[in-house]
Amino acid sequence: MAEEKTAICIVDHQVHMAYDGSFLSNLETGTRNLIKADYPKAKVTDFICDHHLLKYQLTRVDGMINSDMKQTKKINRRLTKAMQSDDYDIVDVNDSLKKSLTFGQRVSDAVARFGGSWGFIFIFIFVLVAWMIVNALSLFGVHFDPYPFILLNLALSCIAAIQAPIIMMSQNRAADRDRMNSENDYHVNLKSEHELRILHAKLDNLTQNELPHNLEIQKLQIQILGQIRNELDDLQANQELQNTSKSDHQTRE
Ligand SMILES: [Zn+2]
Structure with a gap:
């Protein structure tokens, strides 16, 4: 069997196959920023396994939905106020x-x-x-x-x-x-x-x-x-x- 590339997860420092995760450089800026908030020393060449990445991806989705809802609510409130005035x-x-x-x-x-x-x-x-x-x-x-x-x-x-x-x-x-x-x-x-x-x-x-x-x-x-x-x-x-x-x-x- 050919030698597979391995990498070390930034969260728990376990060795993983490279295809079982992502390097930070391949991630979306939003997700990457969330990881960097928890691990300020993380570099773009660092690796995170899928298992630990999932948590950050879900947090990112949650954050986007929440901020959108907040913004929509704010505008709707302004509109209602304007129409009622x-x-x-x-x-x-x-x-x-x-x-x-x-x-x-x-x-x-x-x-x-x-x-x-x-x-x-x-x-x-x-x-x-x-x-x-x-x-x-x-x-x-x-x-x-x-x-x-x-x-x-x-x-x-x-x-x-x-x-x-x-x-x-x-x-x-x-x-x-x-x-x-x-x-x-x-x-x-x-x-x-x-x-x-x-x-x-x-x-x-x-x-x-x-x-x-x-x-x-x-x-x-x-x-x-x-x-x-x-x-x-x-x-x-x-x-x-x-x-x-x-x-x-x-x-x-
Ligand atoms: Zn991990």
């Missing part, structure tokens, strides 16, 4: 404006609405034309405002003078509505931006920590499976050796 109540603009309207404001709104419609223009033209025809032709014997309709002029001036401030009042209220709307928008935007920021942090944590950790855990699991397979093979070989020696013994008897 409603330091600003969204105002129903129409509702609150409607409730706060005085009688005068409601009248001014109605006048402005009517003054800005086609119906108003048609009625107005009809009244003007009727006024002029009645007075010019003296229909029904009525001619209280003969040509050039000075009284009509006065009436029109009065209507224009009153209508202007009424429309302005109504416009002020439209500006109020816009201001409240934009205030609502501002606060909603602020909140969504905050939530988006936390979601970004969550995604970053997922791609930068959890995913690489998962891959490393899978790698460690495969290594541990390989170690178990090796030990099984050893056991089987021993069993066969025992069986053959037993049957040798029986045939000799």
Whole structure:
């Protein structure tokens, strides 16, 4: 049988076959750091047997899972807090404006609405034309405002003078509505931006920590499976050796 390479385990200083363990240089940095924490003098050329390595690999897996869970919990807590924080109540603009309207404001709104419609223009033209025809032709014997309709002029001036401030009042209220709307928008935007920021942090944590950790855990699991397979093979070989020696013994008897 060819001379097999042997090595000495750093933990219990027993001699092992080289394939029954790993050199520190072949280990993951995380696992290696755990071993170095227990054996500060360990070098990368040192050897550790599978049996003792398993403990460090399991500790490493445990540590990664715990730190990931802690980080995820922390981010989730921040997100929940951000979503629950409603330091600003969204105002129903129409509702609150409607409730706060005085009688005068409601009248001014109605006048402005009517003054800005086609119906108003048609009625107005009809009244003007009727006024002029009645007075010019003296229909029904009525001619209280003969040509050039000075009284009509006065009436029109009065209507224009009153209508202007009424429309302005109504416009002020439209500006109020816009201001409240934009205030609502501002606060909603602020909140969504905050939530988006936390979601970004969550995604970053997922791609930068959890995913690489998962891959490393899978790698460690495969290594541990390989170690178990090796030990099984050893056991089987021993069993066969025992069986053959037993049957040798029986045939000799
Ligand atoms: Zn050992």
